[in-house]
Amino acid sequence: MNRIILAPMEGLADDVLRAVLTSAGGYDWCVTEFVRVSTTLLPHSLYTRLSPELMNGSRTSGGTPVRIQLLGSDPDLLARNAAHLALLKPAGIDLNFGCPTPLVNRNRGGAALLDRPELLRQIAAAVRAAVPAEIPVTAKMRLGIEDTDRALDCALALEAGGVQELAVHARTRADGYRPLVRWEWVARIREAVTLPIIANGEVWNLADYRNICAATGCSDVMLGRGAVADPLLARRIRAGEEEHATDADWEELRGMIAEFWARVQAKLTPTQSPGRLKQWLGMMQRSYPQAEKLYREIREARRAPEISAALARRGLYRAGAERPSESSAVVASM
Ligand SMILES: Cc1cc2nc3c(=O)[nH]c(=O)nc-3n(C[C@H](O)[C@H](O)[C@H](O)COP(=O)(O)O)c2cc1C
Known part of the structure; x- marks a missing residue:
């Protein structure tokens, strides 16, 4: 099975x-x-x-x-x-x-x-x-x-x-x-x-x-x-694919990160949500060097708008994407 x-x-x-x-x-x-x-x-x-x-x-x-x-x-x-x-x-x-x-x-x-x-x-x-x-x-x-x-x-x-x-x-x-x-x-x-x-x-x-x-x-x-x-x-x-963390993988993960951030913001307060993204990126560093870079960029951020701004600079977020159903479309169109 x-x-x-x-x-x-x-x-x-x-x-x-x-x-x-x-x-x-x-x-x-x-x-x-x-x-x-x-x-x-x-x-x-x-x-x-x-x-x-x-x-x-x-x-x-x-x-x-x-x-x-x-x-x-x-x-x-x-x-x-x-x-x-x-x-x-x-x-x-x-x-x-x-x-x-x-x-x-x-x-x-x-x-x-x-x-x-x-x-x-x-x-x-x-x-x-x-x-x-x-x-x-x-x-x-x-x-x-x-x-x-x-x-x-x-x-x-x-x-x-x-x-x-x-x-x-x-x-x-x-x-x-x-x-x-x-x-x-x-x-x-x-x-x-x-x-x-x-x-x-x-x-x-x-x-x-x-x-x-x-x-x-x-x-x-x-x-x-x-x-x-x-x-x-x-x-x-x-x-049956070995771990390579290719650019195509990271491209897909960028979409997942954007979706995650939109959903987390819809669920948690602006002071709670940054910790969740840091937690995930912190764990992703093990498999993806790209995640480490992103993690370092947002590490000091304490509030959601700072994170959103950092993600937006990388094309990972657009204002108003808090509604999860819309966020995929936002990412897909970028
Ligand atoms: C942060 C964290 C929370 C966990 N919470 C639960 C839980 O609520 N219920 C449970 O049965 N196991 C829980 N576990 C154990 C995991 O389900 C799993 O058994 C454990 O992490 C070993 O698998 P892994 O080596 O693939 O991580 C938790 C593990 C971690 C790391």
């Missing part, structure tokens, strides 16, 4: 970046940032704010399905919230057992549950039972908290609970984001379960993609930071 999935990335892959990255093509679906379910029944407005795609048939503007990720530790509460969310007809509901952040983990959410496979099973079973069969319920896990001792137990528990697919980020919580990645453990999990396993972790280019597939035996791969650093990565992988 060889599916490629855009990973959930809180504070990074919001609806704006999801729209822009998936517009380049190559993704089978993407996953939202996590929604924390801790005490109450969350209102629909929270989901539609996090994922405006819900109002577009749970698809990005380019048509890529969007699954909503929930994070929590109470099976009953998660099930009630999932049932309520299901009324919005999301393309899928994903359960987060990988988030390593202390705040989330103190409240027994995310990766902190990876020492309790039985609880994982209960959560998966409760959510699966609460959601109509046509909506996929999936999960994403790390390999463990401090070590990999319970990785197989956790995967088996999620399978027993009824999740349809499982993305495995090949690190423990203690591993953080260290370059060390344990693809061999994804292979062990894949061999232990029958449900489809999606391999995740440290895929930055075509060679990494081929290596992760070979090392894990998985044909489905989830791309995280690599997808942000090279917005054309999924398509490149599908075409």
